[in-house]
Amino acid sequence: MTRHLKVDAPIPDSPLDHMAQGVLGKPVSRLEGPLKVTGRATYAAEARPEGLLYGVLVQAAIPAGKVLSIGDAPGAMVVIHDPRLIRYAAQGMATEGPTAGPDEVEYMGQAIAVVVAEALEAAQAAAQALQVTYEAKDVPVDPEAVEPERPEDKQSATGDLDRAMQDASHTLDQIWHTPSHTAAAMEPHAATAEWSGDTLTVRAGYQMLATSREQLADAVGIKPDQVRLLAPYVGGGFGSKLGINADSVAAAIAAQQLGRPVQVVMTRQQVFDLAHRRSETRQRIRLACDTQGKLTGIGHEALVSNLPGVSFSEPVTQATPFTYQAAHRQIVHAIARVHRSCAGSVRAPGEAVGATVFECAMDELAETAGIDPVELRLRNIPDTEPCTGRPFSSHKLAEALREGAARFNWSDRRPTGQRREGDWYIGMGVASAVRVNSLIESRARVTLQADGRAIVETDMTDIGTGSYTILGQIAAETLGLAVDRVEVRLGDSDFPPASGSGGSFGAASSGTSVYLACAEIRSQIAALIGCDEADLTLQNGQVRTGNVSRPLDALLTGELTGDGHLEPGKTEDTVRQATWGSHWAEIAVNRWTGEVRVRRMLGVFACGRVLNEKTARSQCLGGMTFGLGMALTEAMAHDPRDGHIVTRDLAEYHIPCHADVPPLEVHFLTESDTYVGPLHAKGLGELGICGAGAAILNAIHNACGVRVRELPATPDKIIAGLQS
Amino acid sequence: MKPFTYHRASTLTDRPAGATIIAGGTNLLDLMKHEVMTPKALVDITALDLNRIEAHGDGLRIGALVRNSDLAADPVIRRDYPLLSRALLAGASGQLRNMATTGGNLMQRTRCPYFYDTRMPCNKREPGSGCAAIGGVNRNHAILGASPACIATYPGDMAVALRALDAEVEIESPAPRQVPLSEFYRLPADTPDVETVMRPGEIITAVLLPAPAGGQQRYRKVRDRASYAFALVSVAAIIGMENNRIAHAALAFGGVAAKPWRDPGAEALLIGQEPSDTLFGRAADLILQSAGGYGGNDFKIPLLRRTLIATLRDATGMEATA
Ligand SMILES: Cc1cc2nc3c(=O)[nH]c(=O)nc-3n(C[C@H](O)[C@H](O)[C@H](O)COP(=O)(O)OP(=O)(O)OC[C@H]3O[C@@H](n4cnc5c(N)ncnc54)[C@H](O)[C@@H]3O)c2cc1C
Ligand code: SF4
Numbered sequence A: 001m002t003r004h005l006k007v008d009a010p011i012p013d014s015p016l017d018h019m020a021q022g023v024l025g026k027p028v029s030r031l032e033g034p035l036k037v038t039g040r041a042t043y044a045a046e047a048r049p050e051g052l053l054y055g056v057l058v059q060a061a062i063p064a065g066k067v068l069s070i071g072d073a074p075g076a077m078v079v080i081h082d083p084r085l086i087r088y089a090a091q092g093m094a095t096e097g098p099t100a101g102p103d104e105v106e107y108m109g110q111a112i113a114v115v116v117a118e119a120l121e122a123a124q125a126a127a128q129a130l131q132v133t134y135e136a137k138d139v140p141v142d143p144e145a146v147e148p149e150r151p152e153d154k155q156s157a158t159g160d161l162d163r164a165m166q167d168a169s170h171t172l173d174q175i176w177h178t179p180s181h182t183a184a185a186m187e188p189h190a191a192t193a194e195w196s197g198d199t200l201t202v203r204a205g206y207q208m209l210a211t212s213r214e215q216l217a218d219a220v221g222i223k224p225d226q227v228r229l230l231a232p233y234v235g236g237g238f239g240s241k242l243g244i245n246a247d248s249v250a251a252a253i254a255a256q257q258l259g260r261p262v263q264v265v266m267t268r269q270q271v272f273d274l275a276h277r278r279s280e281t282r283q284r285i286r287l288a289c290d291t292q293g294k295l296t297g298i299g300h301e302a303l304v305s306n307l308p309g310v311s312f313s314e315p316v317t318q319a320t321p322f323t324y325q326a327a328h329r330q331i332v333h334a335i336a337r338v339h340r341s342c343a344g345s346v347r348a349p350g351e352a353v354g355a356t357v358f359e360c361a362m363d364e365l366a367e368t369a370g371i372d373p374v375e376l377r378l379r380n381i382p383d384t385e386p387c388t389g390r391p392f393s394s395h396k397l398a399e400a401l402r403e404g405a406a407r408f409n410w411s412d413r414r415p416t417g418q419r420r421e422g423d424w425y426i427g428m429g430v431a432s433a434v435r436v437n438s439l440i441e442s443r444a445r446v447t448l449q450a451d452g453r454a455i456v457e458t459d460m461t462d463i464g465t466g467s468y469t470i471l472g473q474i475a476a477e478t479l480g481l482a483v484d485r486v487e488v489r490l491g492d493s494d495f496p497p498a499s500g501s502g503g504s505f506g507a508a509s510s511g512t513s514v515y516l517a518c519a520e521i522r523s524q525i526a527a528l529i530g531c532d533e534a535d536l537t538l539q540n541g542q543v544r545t546g547n548v549s550r551p552l553d554a555l556l557t558g559e560l561t562g563d564g565h566l567e568p569g570k571t572e573d574t575v576r577q578a579t580w581g582s583h584w585a586e587i588a589v590n591r592w593t594g595e596v597r598v599r600r601m602l603g604v605f606a607c608g609r610v611l612n613e614k615t616a617r618s619q620c621l622g623g624m625t626f627g628l629g630m631a632l633t634e635a636m637a638h639d640p641r642d643g644h645i646v647t648r649d650l651a652e653y654h655i656p657c658h659a660d661v662p663p664l665e666v667h668f669l670t671e672s673d674t675y676v677g678p679l680h681a682k683g684l685g686e687l688g689i690c691g692a693g694a695a696i697l698n699a700i701h702n703a704c705g706v707r708v709r710e711l712p713a714t715p716d717k718i719i720a721g722l723q724s
Numbered sequence B: 001m002k003p004f005t006y007h008r009a010s011t012l013t014d015r016p017a018g019a020t021i022i023a024g025g026t027n028l029l030d031l032m033k034h035e036v037m038t039p040k041a042l043v044d045i046t047a048l049d050l051n052r053i054e055a056h057g058d059g060l061r062i063g064a065l066v067r068n069s070d071l072a073a074d075p076v077i078r079r080d081y082p083l084l085s086r087a088l089l090a091g092a093s094g095q096l097r098n099m100a101t102t103g104g105n106l107m108q109r110t111r112c113p114y115f116y117d118t119r120m121p122c123n124k125r126e127p128g129s130g131c132a133a134i135g136g137v138n139r140n141h142a143i144l145g146a147s148p149a150c151i152a153t154y155p156g157d158m159a160v161a162l163r164a165l166d167a168e169v170e171i172e173s174p175a176p177r178q179v180p181l182s183e184f185y186r187l188p189a190d191t192p193d194v195e196t197v198m199r200p201g202e203i204i205t206a207v208l209l210p211a212p213a214g215g216q217q218r219y220r221k222v223r224d225r226a227s228y229a230f231a232l233v234s235v236a237a238i239i240g241m242e243n244n245r246i247a248h249a250a251l252a253f254g255g256v257a258a259k260p261w262r263d264p265g266a267e268a269l270l271i272g273q274e275p276s277d278t279l280f281g282r283a284a285d286l287i288l289q290s291a292g293g294y295g296g297n298d299f300k301i302p303l304l305r306r307t308l309i310a311t312l313r314d315a316t317g318m319e320a321t322a
Helices: A033-037 A120-129 A161-167 A209-220 A246-258 A268-274 A351-369 A373-378 A397-408 A467-479 A506-529 A613-632 A692-704 A715-721 B028-033 B068-073 B075-080 B082-089 B094-099 B102-107 B158-164 B264-270 B277-290 B300-315
Strands: A002-007 A053-059 A065-070 A078-080 A111-117 A132-136 A156-158 A170-178 A190-196 A199-204 A227-230 A262-265 A281-289 A295-306 A328-337 A424-436 A442-448 A454-457 A486-489 A537-539 A542-545 A548-551 A560-568 A578-590 A596-606 A664-668 B005-008 B020-022 B041-044 B053-056 B059-063 B168-172 B176-180 B203-209 B216-222 B233-242 B245-254
Touching: A002 A506, A053 A120, A053 A246, A053 A268, A065 A111, A078 A246, A111 A120, A111 A246, A161 A281, A161 A295, A161 A328, A170 A351, A190 A246, A199 A209, A199 A246, A209 A227, A209 A246, A246 A262, A281 A351, A295 A351, A351 A373, A351 A424, A351 A613, A351 A692, A373 A397, A373 A424, A397 A424, A397 A578, A397 A596, A397 A664, A424 A596, A424 A692, A442 A467, A442 A506, A454 A467, A454 A506, A467 A486, A467 A506, A506 A542, A506 A560, A578 A692, A596 A613, A596 A692, A613 A664, A613 A692, A692 A715, A715 B300, B020 B028, B059 B075, B068 B075, B068 B082, B068 B094, B068 B102, B075 B082, B082 B158, B082 B216, B082 B233, B102 B158, B102 B203, B158 B233, B158 B245, B216 B300, B233 B300, B245 B264, B245 B277, B245 B300, B264 B277, B277 B300
Parallel strands: A002 A560, A053 A262, A199 A227, A295 A328, A454 A486, A596 A664, B005 B041, B020 B041
Antiparallel strands: A053 A111, A065 A132, A078 A111, A156 A328, A170 A281, A190 A199, A190 A262, A281 A295, A424 A578, A442 A454, A442 A560, A537 A542, A542 A548, A578 A596, B053 B059, B059 B203, B168 B176, B168 B203, B216 B233, B233 B245
8 A cells, every 4th residue: 555645734743753663863873884894785887797798988089079980999899889879967857868869079078989898908998999080160168258048037136136236335246156066976987787688777876766767768769667777885976876877878788789788887087077067157146235234135146057958057046045135136047058068966056056155255245244244144034935925944044053153162253364373374154054955756665574574665775875774764763663673675776766866855755755655554553453553652563552562573464565655745835945054164274375274164954853863964074075175175177178177087176185174063953844744854965065165265264364256265266365 | 008918027137128117006007097108018026126225325225116105104214304204295195105116106207187188189198299288277287497398297296305305316227327316307398208317128226315414304295185186386395504594405396397396596595594584585586587387377486485485484493473
């Protein structure tokens, strides 16, 4: 039986608060952790089916034009130049494979063929020796050198911002630039494909199986039910594995043609070229406020880029309409069509760069207005969503700011440039954290076996986030079992389709479907023992109602199965759902070299119910580290002539290393959001990054008076602003 | 990677003609995978008896196979040549230093991204094809001693310290010869593919250090993250003070040229003087007299100046005050 829930109304009383097991929220260690640290969790590139062949992707060496001919590859079995090869990775949740046709090159590095051989080395050598001729075409690669598109539905204005700017007591009007970013997941994209008759099985790194399955079927030209995807372990995604990439398609086509399993693993350089990048952004922020620091005007203009015809555009201004109150508002969103690699979702698309820049602007306004930056934010928190007037599902920004200020000893912050230790200027900075929240349709099946053990099955993925563990905890809590009596099976498209991992919606969405499946089983247990589901207490394998208490396995005569099906409903529209928090940083700037060292950071977050204190904290630590990288180190450099990515390995693209990251502190506010389903849990994965970099950049200014508006704040940017 | 033959040498002369030496492999393997270097034959020298640090006159002889991590941790090096230890520890990562050898470190190739990208023209990789870094992304390129043919830097840290320490390179040729580090690297001029004075078939057997220089020794490396990144600029400084005046100065600079840079004029300018920011600024100006940027790396000129001043303030014991 399926228990279905469409979240049309708030659920004030969470049934999970009435469960007896007491395991939900606890810092349970990763269920699959031991497998991973002992190398027994096999990733896609480690699959070794009988008869495996190795495929290596061949990449275009021109920024745009046509492939005229592809030569032979001595030493390899075959060069496959199949029109079904995709031009770029599919966007998350797309249901079609992206434009096919490797003959049309749209960006440098595009996959145009795959070379297959018995040995990886032979395939690599043959791919490198391959002669390709092109007819090259001149194309623009600089987003600021073309006339951008301004889609009507992405512009909005209320009141008269120009007027507000003229009439204001204090204003801010500045431009920021953020560079292209890459997800930089540890596991490179890899796929192992095998056909059995006309059924295709692909083991690969995916974040969302249900839609990736449709994409792959569409690209290869078969039906979705002929495709089985397996992604039990995924070494990080951060957006880069939301949709299928060239590895899957190439492996599938090659395996089909050769009648043997084929594996395609991208090199690190190929991951840089072929995984979606986060678009670089140019952001102009205008702010106007009165003498008291009350905002009267907010303007946020974004310029992003993507390839012609690709619908995704970095939603830079996503949170701007509802974060702060102001009567006069304007949003401008422009898209430059240039031939850099394809842009898509990377680590909190939108707020990661949008909220970060906006929070830098708030800091500048606070300085201009002579108001403490925490206070300025507190004075501008709206009661209801500006523009629409909808209520917030819950709103913890003020509490996050107050709590953070106390915990971080914000009162120790000195005026700009006033704190020095030896050659180091010391500064403190703050930023609000905000991220939109959503649920995605999700299904799960739970089987309670006669021996009282439960099995959870859903095509949800665990991309290193802790899905196995929290889903196990939800089932254990609802069914009254110890966590080790629950087996969680994920990452198989034969299982009921879940939300997948992305956009911070995974835990709440798939978690709710697992809860619903378990609730269905609870009602079956209640029927067995002859009571109402509401009167049932399940704990440690015991079933209790009134004075009756029986062991679960004694009660069961066979297995019980429950299906759970969650659908987002009206609360998506009736309220504004978001997660909130605050970021705090204390940093040091070397007065000679301009090096910045982060000394401590604090993140205070409200994400509804915390499902597992440990995995939740890890998510936030990762997010804050991304923020640090965005502020200080990460930049993908494009060649100015052909747009290709120049910094395309992890020695040149600087993600923060251990020495960059100080002890990070994470504090969760107690919150339960009644509009997001029975779990009262919201997304968390991305909140940690949204604004974190701004706290650091604002701290740099507090330390040494330098505003860096071209991210990242590498030493050259700092010394340019320091006096000699 | 192109197929190659592999031979493990058991003696210094047990090396097939034309074979490329592989030591730790931390640089060569990457270059081979990208087919930037395509040797037909490899000779693995790691079984040779070249991994000792031993007394040599008043100084030391460091075998070419001594690993970077062992060298940095050696008690005599730490006591008498702290500059060398610090420079080594500022390089790469713990894992890489465990593999990297003294000889391989000296011979490591540039990190110019266009050099590693066989789609791009590069005079160093393919003489006569052009230089993609000029007019391209050249944030980490040279500001001193570059040529229109190539603006790449020598990227390493250890050699910068060795330059300030007046080290020599011992080469088996087959007769042994010794080359001062000052003459070991070559500026690009018209032949950026020729990076050192090493001739075909030669092997580095050791690095020779003169008697300890004493004084205050500093290695200051500025980079884009706190660790595990190549130098934007680095300064190796040995400063001896007498009566609050600079009595001895040796300065070498990394990340700015195709070789560790040294400027005797700037050192002479410091000798006999009382330390001051003005003095250090004058030394920096002298060094940077002929410096020029290529757009992305213009910042290295002020950055080198500032880093030199900071390092000299530190080495001369100037208070960290305004
Ligand atoms: C990600 C990364 C980051 C790094 N960061 C830094 C850094 O910050 N600072 C730094 O200084 N270095 C850095 N390195 C470079 C590292 O120090 C070198 O790769 C290493 O020192 C090379 O030593 P090896 O023994 O592995 O040389 P190999 O890779 O074995 O050889 C390198 C070259 O030297 C030649 N060679 C080796 N031994 C001899 C010999 N005895 N005689 C003649 N020729 C010889 C080889 O033929 C080859 O051309 C980094 C490397 C990587 C991969
Ligand atoms: S700077 Fe030198 S190494 Fe770099 S592309 Fe130019 S020639 Fe090649």
